[in-house]
Amino acid sequence: MNIIPQLIINSIIAGAIYSLVALGFNLIYGATKFFNLAHGVMATVGGYAVFVLSKVLGFHIGVSVILGVLCAGFVGYGLDKIVYLPLRKKRASNMILLVASLGVFTALEAIIAILFTSQFRTLAQHIGTQRIYEVGSAIITQTQVIILIASLVLMAILGFVLKKTMFGKAVKAVSDDEEVAKIIGINTNKIIGYVFFIGSAIAGLAGILIGFDTGIEPVMGLRLLLKGVIASIIGGVGNIYGGVAGSFLLGLVENFGIWKISAEWKDAIAFVVLIIFLLFRPKGIFQK
Amino acid sequence: MAILKTNKLTKHFEGVHAVDGLSLNIEKATIVAIVGPNGSGKTTLVNILTGMIPYDSGTVIVSDTTHRLKKIKPYTMYSYGLTRTFQEVRLFDQMSVRDNILVVLTKRKVIQSFFETQKSDYTKAANKILQKVGIWEKRNELAKNLSYGQRKLLEIARALVTQAEIFLFDEPFAGLFPEMRKMVSHIVAGLKRKGKTVILIEHDMDVVRELSDYIYVMDSGRLLATGTPREVLSNKEVREAYLGT
Secondary structure (H helix, E strand, O other): OOOHHHHHHHHHHHHHHHHHHHHHHHHHHHHHOOOOOOHHHHHHHHHHHHHHHHHHOOOOHHHHHHHHHHHHHHHHHHHHHHHHHHHHHOOOOHHHHHHHHHHHHHHHHHHHHHHHOOOOEOOOOOOOOOOEEEEOOEEEEHHHHHHHHHHHHHHHHHHHHHHHEHHHHHHHHHHHOHHHHHHOOOOHHHHHHHHHHHHHHHHHHHHHHHHHHOOEOOOHHHHHHHHHHHHHHHHOOOOHHHHHHHHHHHHHHHHHHOOOOOHHHHHHHHHHHHHHHHHHOOOOOOOO | OEEEEEEEEEEEEOOEEEEEEEEEEEEOOOEEEEEOOOOOOHHHHHHHHOOOOOOOEEEEEEOOEEOOHHHOOHHHHHHOOEEEOOOOOOOOOOOEHHHHHHHHHOOOOHHHHHOOEOOHHHHHHHHHHHHHOOOHHHOOOEHHHOOHHHHHHHHHHHHHOOOOOEEEEEOOOOOOOHHHHHHHHHHHHHHHHOOOEEEEEOOOHHHHHHHOOEEEEEEOOEEEEEEOHHHHHOOHHHHHHHHOO
16 A cells, blocks of 8 residues: 555644644744743643533533634733733843743643643544545545644634734734834734734644544643744744744654654654754744 | 923933933924934933833923823823834834835724725825835835835834824934935924924934024033024034034
8 A cells, every 4th residue: 555645644734733833833932032832731721621611511512612712812811911921021031931931831731630630532522433535545534634724724814914914014013123113103012912812722723623633631732832843943933934834844754754663753753853953954944 | 382391301320320300391393403422311311202211200291291101101102192213223124115114004903903904095105105205116125125224214204104293313314325314304394394393313413403493412411501503503512512613
């Protein structure tokens, strides 16, 4: 059997997931210029919010997903207002913000583990009844199709918002020079708050989709964050389009890398790619 | 009518009196020059007036309302009708020349700006102002690729499009070619004709003499002299301390 089509499908799905994480990560980095390590846990928040809403409270799955995405967005927004904004007002360095975000990450992950235990859970309603499509000699599940469509649609929407709307221009202005943005009348703290909401909501959606595809666990955020960060570095940190390209490249390298070897090498391959980029192209593939 | 007043404004930086008990009274629809040697506190004053740094004591009154800028965020100064340019030009370098103007037109309500696309009247307004300062041909280039003079002109254009009442221009003529200086001079005079107030931080005394209605001379954070250009430029103390003649 020819395995290449399946590897391509797997690469695209992995790329789609990573790009959802990288989109939000780059959006937030662009506006604030710090590595928000708590971004990974937003995926966990989204996944567990849907778990509670659909499996514990019995909400309709569609409603649960929407509320789960909003929940992750509001947690991100709240973190900005409660933790990062006061630090920014005190002119805290990016290193302090990074450490604070690491603290937030650890705390939220621990709270989720305490509340839900470390048990692996799935969000799928009827396990094993998922529709499967054949693409040549490869197969793709219904959830994976949804992951792909969701990430493409979100990329298009985010691209449109940033390029065509006045909000997008304000975000770019804040990314470029926050102080000057204030001088021309932009409420930069408000803009950054919305950026946190959008970025975290997208990460929340990533966590939810993974929950339907494979499952959720309290520690899922770290792995997602690392892949999102690697994809961002490959594509150029802060560049959302670069992050998407980096995500798909990472997906391809990871999946083709384990063609002849054990799948456990996947993470090692990702970090080798990261080191190669850090050594030879630290500003990413779109570096000028 | 005074549009901007400061009363005993003070700012210290680690023991240095950057602004020391400064009282200004700036009339509406005038061009006021603030001159003084480097380190005399001119830029600190502009930074205070635009809310970029808090001041230690004193009062600032904008448009007849007392605003304690220490408690005011810089973006709110925009709503009080103040805008500025910088001594070292600061643009949104990663944005196109036209987007540097369009971003000023963004709705200040964040949610509204989400659903607001680049309307044709915004584009028209941006094109008009870029034509006025002579850099319309560069509208699609990234701001970082402009020459120094063009960057200065774009920064002035960005200030103009804010529709502010008070314009604080920090050395707008520095490093400009003669034809560009002429254009900026024309723009500054035009603002006064439209009833706007211009505060010029300027080293070039020929420009100050030609354009300003009133001059404040600063030295070590204090006022050394005030008056009309004729009065100030004939002041012996000023000539000795600042002009070196």
